Structure formats: structure tokens, C-alpha cells
Amino acid sequence: MVPDVPPARAGRVAPGPDAPKVIEAKGLAMRFGSNTVFENVSFEVRAGEVFVILGGSGCGKSTLLALLIGLRRPSAGSITVLGEDLIATGGRARRLLLRRFGVMFQQGALFGSMTLLENVALPLASFTSLPAEAIDLVARAKLGMVGLGDAVHKLPSEISGGMVKRAAIARAMALDPPLLFLDEPSAGLDPITSAGLDQLILALANELGITLVIVTHELDSILTVADRVIMLDKAARGVIAQGDPRVLRATSTEPTVRAFFNRIPAAA
Ligand SMILES: Nc1ncnc2c1ncn2[C@@H]1O[C@H](COP(=O)(O)OP(=O)(O)OP(=O)(O)O)[C@@H](O)[C@H]1O
Numbered sequence: 001m002v003p004d005v006p007p008a009r010a011g012r013v014a015p016g017p018d019a020p021k022v023i024e025a026k027g028l029a030m031r032f033g034s035n036t037v038f039e040n041v042s043f044e045v046r047a048g049e050v051f052v053i054l055g056g057s058g059c060g061k062s063t064l065l066a067l068l069i070g071l072r073r074p075s076a077g078s079i080t081v082l083g084e085d086l087i088a089t090g091g092r093a094r095r096l097l098l099r100r101f102g103v104m105f106q107q108g109a110l111f112g113s114m115t116l117l118e119n120v121a122l123p124l125a126s127f128t129s130l131p132a133e134a135i136d137l138v139a140r141a142k143l144g145m146v147g148l149g150d151a152v153h154k155l156p157s158e159i160s161g162g163m164v165k166r167a168a169i170a171r172a173m174a175l176d177p178p179l180l181f182l183d184e185p186s187a188g189l190d191p192i193t194s195a196g197l198d199q200l201i202l203a204l205a206n207e208l209g210i211t212l213v214i215v216t217h218e219l220d221s222i223l224t225v226a227d228r229v230i231m232l233d234k235a236a237r238g239v240i241a242q243g244d245p246r247v248l249r250a251t252s253t254e255p256t257v258r259a260f261f262n263r264i265p266a267a268a
Pocket residue numbers: 032035037055056057058059060061062063064
């Protein structure tokens with residue numbers, strides 16, 4: 001059976017299994033008291049891949065993301081990010097490692113009293129010694145790259161939800177990270193705005209070679225952007241599927257995976 005590819009994805013060439021590993025997670029477990037959210041979670045993300053973490057509510061997607069960006073420590077397991085041990089590395093080396101990837105949080109998390117330009121300039125002013133004119137130029141370039149070149153002096157409250165997400169991506173990319181984490185980028189967006197964001201995500205991967213790790217449960221978005229996915233499940237307390245989402249949709253025999261990819265309601 002030939003899996004169908006959304007036209008919006010045509011031309012995307014996913015990196016092969018020989019591409020270098022950007023993330024390597026081995027045997028991850030997370031427990032909160034007696035609540036085991038997941039255990040034995042292992043996966044790799046390759047350079048240039050668009051990798052999606054998906055699963056139903058409460059399966060641990062946000063928790064896994066928090067582990068990967070160093071906000072939480074796992075109860076067990078190891079995580080290597082950009083060649084460094086994320087858990088064992090401390091002090092200055094850890095701060096440098098955390099600066100080598102960008103994160104876009106679910107609500108965008110822009111500073112409301114600052115313009116888009118000021119928001120994007122902030123990480124540049126905080127973490128580089130570039131002169132003010134260079135910071136201004138770089139920040140404008142980042143905003144131009146996400147289609148906000150005409151909105152640099154707007155406040156977050158003056159722009160649409162989709163524009164806030166784009167500005168948050170521009171800020172996450174301020175320091176030119178090779179790796180970007182996006183938490184629920186389509187949350188709260190209408191389907192057309194969401195589809196526009198998917199195209200931006202593909203452009204970041206195709207044109208800049210950025211590796212993207214995205215938490216989302218939007219099926220259209222997953223089929224458009226993801227080269228590979230990992231699917232977590234609350235009942236299984238771990239991974240129930242990994243691979244190309246189009247292949248999983250066409251071939252998986254696992255009931256929860258089939259239900260998700262074929263939009264079968266839980267009660268059916
Ligand atoms: N700080 C915490 N303390 C205790 N339990 C927590 C904490 N954070 C998350 N959990 C538990 O971990 C489990 C997974 O939560 P998580 O938010 O990671 O799921 P999710 O898949 O991101 O869900 P959603 O799609 O609804 O956001 C839930 O049972 C939640 O109650």
C-alpha cells in the first residue's frame with residue numbers, strides 16, 4: 001500500500017538514517033510520586049529532521065518536552081543533546097548547551113510591554129556582545145524570515161494569534177540554533193493560519209536545515225510537517241508507535257494508533 005503524501009509536503013526530502021544524531025534519549029522514565037507517566041522511552045532525532053511527539057491528553061508529551069529542554073530531570077534514563085549529556089552536564093557548560101537550542105512555548109511567551117523587535121532583540125542583547133545596530137539588523141532579519149517584516153514595531157497585543165506564534169519562532173531563532181523545540185504551535189489557531197505555520201516549519205527545515213522537535217496532536221499538521229513521530233500513550237505508560245506518520249496511518253495494526261491516524265472516535 002502506498003501511503004498518500006499531502007500536496008503541501010511535496011518536495012520535502014527527509015534526512016536518512018545516516019544523518020548525525022542531534023538527540024538521543026535512552027530508557028527515559030518519569031514518575032511523580034506513585035504516578036508513572038512513562039518508562040522505557042528511547043528514540044533518536046537526526047540532524048535536519050522534523051520530529052513530532054504526539055499522543056492523547058495526559059500521556060506525558062509536555063513532560064517529555066520538559067526533559068528534552070532541561071527543565072526537568074528524568075526519574076531514569078539518559079539524554080544526549082547536540083553531543084552533550086544533558087543530565088550530567090552542569091555549570092557553565094550546561095548554560096552554553098541550553099543556549100544552543102531554541103524553544104517556542106505554547107502561549108508564545110512574548111513580553112507584552114515590548115515590541116516584536118524588542119522581543120527578538122532580547123536574547124541577542126542578553127547572550128551576545130553584538131553592537132546595538134547589529135542586534136537591530138539581526139532581529140529585523142529574523143522577523144522578516146517569519147513574514148513579520150512589516151510588524152516589527154507592533155506589541156504582541158496588537159497582532160493575531162498566528163503572528164504571535166511566528167514572532168515567538170523568530171525569537172527562538174535569534175541565536176541561530178541548529179535545533180528548535182515547538183510546544184503545540186497550532187494550539188488556538190484556525191485551520192488556515194495553522195496551515196500557514198506548517199509551511200513556515202517546513203521552510204525552516206528545508207531552507208535552513210534546522211532540526212525541529214514539535215509537540216502536537218493536530219493530525220493535519222503532523223501529516224504535513226513530520227518526517228517521523230513518536231506516539232506516547234497514557235494507558236501503556238510509554239511509546240506505542242514510532243516512524244513515518246504516513247506509513248503508520250496506512251499500516252499500523254495497533255488500535256490506538258489506527259484510531260488516531262484514521263480519526264476514529266474513542267468510543268467507536
Ligand atoms: N508537576 C507535576 N506534578 C505531578 N504530576 C504531574 C506534573 N506535571 C505533569 N504531571 C502528570 O504527568 C502526566 C502527564 O502530563 P503532561 O502534561 O505531560 O501530559 P500531556 O500529554 O502534555 O497532556 P496535554 O495534551 O493534556 O497537555 C499527567 O498525569 C499529569 O498529571
